[in-house]
Amino acid sequence: MKTTATRSIAITIVCVILGILIALQMKNINNARLTAQNLTDIQNKLIDYANKNEELSQRNAEIQAYVTQLENAAKQDDSAVDAILREKERYEIFAGLRDVKNRGVAITIVCGEDSQIRDSVLRQFVNELKALGAQAVAINDERLVAMSEIRVSGVALIINGNSYSRQGVFEIKAITDPKKEAGILAHLEAVKSSVLADATLRNDQYDITVAARPEITIPALSENSIAFRLDLLQPMN
Numbered sequence: 001m002k003t004t005a006t007r008s009i010a011i012t013i014v015c016v017i018l019g020i021l022i023a024l025q026m027k028n029i030n031n032a033r034l035t036a037q038n039l040t041d042i043q044n045k046l047i048d049y050a051n052k053n054e055e056l057s058q059r060n061a062e063i064q065a066y067v068t069q070l071e072n073a074a075k076q077d078d079s080a081v082d083a084i085l086r087e088k089e090r091y092e093i094f095a096g097l098r099d100v101k102n103r104g105v106a107i108t109i110v111c112g113e114d115s116q117i118r119d120s121v122l123r124q125f126v127n128e129l130k131a132l133g134a135q136a137v138a139i140n141d142e143r144l145v146a147m148s149e150i151r152v153s154g155v156a157l158i159i160n161g162n163s164y165s166r167q168g169v170f171e172i173k174a175i176t177d178p179k180k181e182a183g184i185l186a187h188l189e190a191v192k193s194s195v196l197a198d199a200t201l202r203n204d205q206y207d208i209t210v211a212a213r214p215e216i217t218i219p220a221l222s223e224n225s226i227a228f229r230l231d232l233l234q235p236m237n
């Protein structure tokens with residue numbers, strides 16, 4: 001009996017020890033798994049932070065390069081900006097969006113009491129001025145550009161969408177080459193004679209004078225003018 005009891009006690013002690021060992025082993029395994037998971041999470045976060053830091057560093061380098069570019073431009077007295085502004089002004093002058101002045105010629109047409117100006121008369125003088133190399137033309141300070149209109153509507157003359165009475169004084173101003181002034185004046189006098197001798201205008205009474213002027217000022221075309229329209233224009237790529 002004693003032997004049997006001793007054997008049972010021994011088996012019990014062994015089982016207890018085995019149970020403790022198994023429990024400790026399971027705890028170690030769980031701890032190992034938990035640690036591995038934590039390490040994985042930490043590694044992923046470090047990689048994410050490293051990527052974000054690299055992106056910020058790259059963006060910072062780009063900003064620094066841009067600042068350096070601006071500083072260099074400032075050191076160069078903004079020569080690039082000045083060149084762009086000069087080119088912009090040049091195109092604005094060409095498009096008729098800037099006031100201009102220089103030596104030129106003026107044609108004044110005064111309608112008689114019973115006469116009304118004809119758009120064909122104004123167009124004839126304007127076309128001749130363009131053919132003579134005029135670089136800016138205006139009628140009653142209405143700047144003429146590529147899209148300008150000169151037409152009659154009843155008792156009104158329409159220029160750039162603006163209405164003028166046909167019974168009035170019309171002044172055509174143009175900036176022309178001073179070196180060719182004598183020839184230009186002679187040609188315009190011939191046009192004047194042709195207009196006054198036109199059989200279709202015999203019932204009209206016009207007093208026309210042609211003169212050179214040391215300085216002629218021609219105002220810019222208003223961007224609100226009907227002749228300045230861009231809303232339907234799409235640039236070619």
